[in-house]
Amino acid sequence: MNKIILSTALLALTASGALAQDVIRMGTEGQYPPYNMIGDSGEVEGFEIDLGNELCERAGLTCEWVINDWDSIIPNLVSGNYDTIIAGMSITAERDEVIDFTQDYYPPTGSIYIALEDGVDLEGGVVAAQTGTIQAGYVAETGATLLEFATPDETIAAVQNGEADAVFADKDFLLPYTESGELMVVGEEVPLGGGVGMGLRESDTELKAKFDAAITSMKEDGTLNTLLDEYFGEGTGTY
């Protein structure tokens, strides 16, 4: 009950600042469960969708979801086709030169390799990763042959059909694929990136401040931890 009162109070506070007809278009990929995905209802769902809707409510903004290819997700943000990127994007110095990030809403996590069998050569073999991800950058540095794909789904398929020896991606994305028993985790967990944040245009400082404030409020009252635990298992939320 307290939470409801608190969030309505926050809503009332922030709503006066923002224009009622402000619509913030939120860009996401829709292919990265459980972060964001197109559910069987045909609508976007997942951790980031719940999070984004809550943030918008707290910031007093009306938000609309837009699906965009990962490849062109940054160019379309800077050219103004939508206003935010909320697509499991890790905060890196390289991306920070082009766009701005809010504070992280997902703590820096590990990336893992999964493969069909144990003992795959991760430093000399062929490793699949999604184009333009921090994992792809990492694989290129390890000396393994990097095999890039446009969608995360194709990286999994590449391992299953033997095209690649292993796939390297966020732990939370890969773990569900090991449930069937066909694929398994190999090698060590690698800590990468500075956590996941929301991407915004560098010129959009006002919007960034609003989302930063909303994320802070969610961290403070523990709702972000609850949400993280719900999607990624107990103990993920450590804010």
Added chain:
Amino acid sequence: MFDFCADPDLLEGGRWLSCYLTTPKHMMFYQSFLVVIVLMLITAPIALGVGFLGALATRSHLAPLRWLGRGYTSLVRGVPDIAFFLFVPLALDQGLEYLRHKAKCPDWTDAIRQGSDFVVCSEAKFPLSSTPQIWHELYGVALAIIAFAFVFGAFAAFVLSGAMNAVPRAQLETAEAYGMTRGQVTRRVLVPQMWTYALPGLSNLWMILIKATPLLFLLGVEDVVYWARELGGSKTSAYSYPHPDWRIWYFLALLVFYLLVTKLSEVGFARLTRRLSRGQATAHGMNEARKGAQA
């Protein structure tokens, strides 16, 4: 869709499949077939129109018009399609927003280009951020149609100007001898006769156009290939209907769809060819005439 679909985890066999194939997400997949067909049916005549104008321009006796026509066809045919698909819609979109920005926000002092950002005032956004998503999608479709028409128009222009050159000179000379003006010769003799020569080339273009639809996703239009990939990819327990990699089945369905469309188009073009070569001094036309005489 069906009453028994409420809890997918409890379903098995045929029931699971019938529920799976009728999820709203699958409905969007089925709908995308219609979208693709409608889009092609709209794009083809526009591309043909652009091509026709281009062909007339390359034959014009006004030098600047001729240069324009030639420049257009050689430039577009020489640059990869994908480059145009990235460039034309983006340039159109930003150009439009730039003009609206100039008209609607004259007091705006900030730069429009800030580093890599393209910033216009919120009233100049097109479509406005506050318009429902469906309009944004329709706008994307419209840009797609323009981009397709622009690219395929150039190819059509080349085919049509080739066809115009193939019309026997004697036909045009006869028309001139009757005292027809240049325009009249074009309208009454050249254009009606060129179609039979243009048809094979145009049918080729149509087939290529149908198969170029995956380029649409670059513009945010979700076509059949996008949905087949999205639905067919392996689904973990995060989804209500988990399944392994089923892309092969989805792509087989696409294969059947494309073969069907190709077959239908072939039948259509064969009819058109028969109809258009009637009375023409081509092998096909003569054949038809002979058959007609025997009957």
